[in-house]
Amino acid sequence: MTTKDTPTNTRTVVTDPNVALRIRRASQDTGTVLWRDMIRTARQPEMLVFAVVMGVFFLLLFNYVFGGAIAAGAGFDYLQYLLPGVLVITALQGAQQTSMGLAADFTEGVNDRFRSLPMSQSAVIAGRTIADALRNIAGLVLVALVGILMGFRFASFGGAVVAIALATGIGYGFSWLGAVIAAKVRQPDMVGMLSMFWLFPLMLASTAFAPVETMPGWLQPFVTYQPISVASDAVRGLVNGVPVGDRITWTLAWIVGLLVVSAPMSVRLYRKVG
């Protein structure tokens, strides 16, 4: 690092920060943006309410309306099957809010201010995704509590904690995908629509609501390995206290994959100037 006094001012200007300083400043900025997004989250409780209401809606709809048909004759308690899938979907909806929020920053002009500041530009996305992950945890706990009221039983507390962590993790991975979409499209309405495009097919053609065996053969390979399914299966095993096989590994692989691909891409798109 070298510092240089500008001719116009006695202040010190950092001209060539080394890697360690860059990392320290990036984490500092991430903390600042996180602080800002937590305040925003607290001032917009409807974001959390929306996520929870959607989750509860899915629980009620599938358990009481479709549950009978899906689980008919299968000889298992459908609620025990359903809740884990709903937890994963709730986490993914939280991820959608990441892209909506980032896109709103573009239209409100806050991003232009951020880009004129001596800050780590990736911190804007990192802070936001972490804030959304924290909100997601609150949402997941609330949906789980509603599930318990409906008669759901967690096999163990530890399993529940790991399950919620895993659901939050896959939501976090998708948050960065949401950031890619936001940085590319930059308009909240458009972002909302695009998110539906990936979320709905992924959600319905998954094991979140129904076992893979009930689906046509040609669809099964996709359903088995797509992220919502593997995460739902992993969470389901953990909360029911049954073996999960390769499902946790697949979930972690998806999380890592999403981060490795989306994080650099979103930061590059975000930084992109005209």
Next chain:
Amino acid sequence: MTTRVSNPVITVQNLRKTFGSVEAVKDVSFNVEPGQVLGLLGPNGAGKTTTINMISTLLHIDAGEASVGGFDVRTQPEAVRQLIGLAGQSAAVDEKLTARENLELFGRLYKIPRVERRRRIDELIEQFDLGEFAERPASTYSGGERRRLDVVAALVAEPPAVFLDEPTTGLDPRSRSELWNTVRSLAANGVAIVLSTQYLEEADRLADEILVIDQGSVVAQGTPDALKRDLERDVLEVHVTSRADLDVARELLGFDESIITDIEARRIDIPIPDGADRSLDLLRQLQEGGVSISNFQLRQPTLDDVFLALTGATVTESEELTT
């Protein structure tokens, strides 16, 4: 606080920017010294925001050079960002945060140490009279309050270079004059300021040097007085009694583009290249033609006249400015 030196803080050389086939900025050059206000004057779409966004590292510079405090905008944007504050059209505040929280947010991102940051924020809130709404979210502010916070947010780190992009567009006269005072006091403290505006009066009052921009090109550059002097002609302002008189007068004068008719005010502005004699001839001609003249005056050109002469058009929004 700042050390005044004679070196220019902001230097811009032959700046160029193209969006697709549109040349938004064609060839803009200027220097801004500490304590100087440079006015970028032009209508909507003239290239003012594009110019400011390039120097403040928001937009890629297609060609030409720009530096702030000796740091190259293209190769050392991170250093430049430590020296600038940006406000106006180009940068907003967080709507959900209060004024104090916004200032805290930007202060932290500028890496101002905690104690100094708190002191500075209190000072700014006091100095710019943000106290009454400092604890309310920005979404509840009036246009004037919002713009004031916008500008103050750019000042958190006491930057030696400040860019104000149309800071008074849409403001009521009172807020506008408050902002003008802010700009003056910043300049008095040695800050180099680039201010873009559509308002001639604003540029006239605040700027030490004005760049008149039209369709991406600099059409004139100089101090307000020099620009007016360059026009080398006076303006004869004739006020007539009725609408009908106005029509008759225009007939008599012939339809010259350089003559401006203000129908509301029943006034005709006639450029007079050769002084008093010509004015007397014209007035006599009008009177003999039956025009009832209520008042007349021979005056120095205003920036409005300069602008018209340079661009062949009046400023798009010719809002009346009062203080």
